[in-house]
Amino acid sequence: MTQKEKEQQEIDSELDKTTTSNDNVSKSHGEILKQQICEGQEVYKKSSVSILLSSFTAGLEIGFSYLLLATLLFFLQGKVAEDTAFKLLSLVYPMGFIMVIVGQSILFTEQTSLLTLPVLNKKQSLGNLLKLWGFVIVGNLLGGWAMAAILVWIGPKLHIFDAETVSKIAAHVTDYSFWVILVSAILAGWLMGLLSWVLSSSKDTISRIFIIYMITAVLSFAGLHHSIVGNVEVFAGLLVPASLSFGDYAQFQVVALLGNAIGGAVFVALLKYRAFVTNIKY
Template sequence: MDDQRTDRPNPHVPDAGPQAGTRLSAVEIHDNILGPGEEELRRPAGALFWSALASGLVIGFSFLAGGFVASLAPAELRHAAAAAVYPLGFILVIMARSELFTENTLVPVIPLLNRRDRETFRQLVRVWATLLIGNLLGALAYSMVLARTPMVSADLHPPLLEIATRATEGGFWIVAYQAVFAGWLIALLSWLLAATRATGAQLVLIWLTTAPIAAFTFRHSIAGAVEAFYRAAVGAAPWGAMLGEFVLPAVLGNAVGGVLLVALLNYSQVAAERAKRAPV
């Protein structure tokens, strides 16, 4: 990733890294996120929406890559092979500086935890709503093109449907529960990316935190929405079931996992550290 500063700070890149051979403290990582979080809350709705739409489209390549490698692998290795390439869409989204709703369960939440006022909460809800709408529309567009046009050869559709079915079945409560862990991992990824500028390190971090989502069938609301919408578009599941029994619980679970298990816990350790250092 280019180290040049841009008009809009990248929420995943620290403003100033540690000296060689050192690691950033939790307080330093928090401070690296706070500035971009403030900027995120002030971004125009149009900029948020188009970035989110792009992310919803691009994240679909995780699904497509999984279907491709699954079509080449023996039956007992298909799930593992698909999980290994699942990070592709996340790599493309994050390195392009597009935005997913799930990443923003951390970055713009940090300013709210610091201020705890109504206006910041209102700004956060605006950001979340805009990103979620854009992400889901992008996911819908990608899934419709994949399902209803000759985007890929016909022999890819059976493994794609197999992946989509496994990723979206289970019902409301199972999906919501497993989505908590996906939200936890994605928000943790945002926290970790704020500690390094190195592109190689960022790529490794993206792979380490997103491959387990597919491997353990945790539920990511946006990547999973591509799979859910594809399943509905090919007639393998009702649209209402995919929205009510996958997308909705996945969004709720991701938000809980990101906000409670990363944003709130990591902020709490930073607040405790600063309270300890504060003069009496």
């Protein structure tokens, strides 16, 4: 047995020793890590069709956040200053996330760190991770495109928002340089990875909803870039005449996905895992 195999055996042994705490005791770092690895492994066991359908559903459901964003921004037009209106959008931004996460659909940013941990624990390969990320991203994007098309059509028909509102939201999201969007997306991915981590320590639905609301509201209030909600926001802008070009959309989407992936995989999965491993070694 090689040194690396011995080290991995020791890590697995320590994880096996962790037991689930009772309801009155907070979970330890090891217990949360073990649960995250197990949950990540369950996703790897699902069929490709199941993952695509679940992630497509998440892409549709996250669109309800956009519906509320556009409706509230249109409602506040002329009543408050525009910068104030954009800050107030954080009140409704979390709704789509609550639907997706409590409903157990697969959202890329919420699953990024979760799916990385089995790779760090040598239970899955990097190739499997990238393949799974690919399925989730494709499903999320397709669902977002479909929802954006529906909402851009129905919004003006219901008089709840107009094309100008769609353009304002898209411009608000994309009007930054490459590096600003990248770092912003890293911070957003970091927050979403922490969301997944913190949710593992909570069992009842009310607490989970509060945690989701709190973290995603912070993400919105700070104006951080989320690749899947942003997909709906920017693609909707692409559908409005003379608003955005496809190049604008593609550049935003690639940078936001990259940043979110780095934030969740590096700043949550890698650091949390290494903190546990380092404690065992030293």
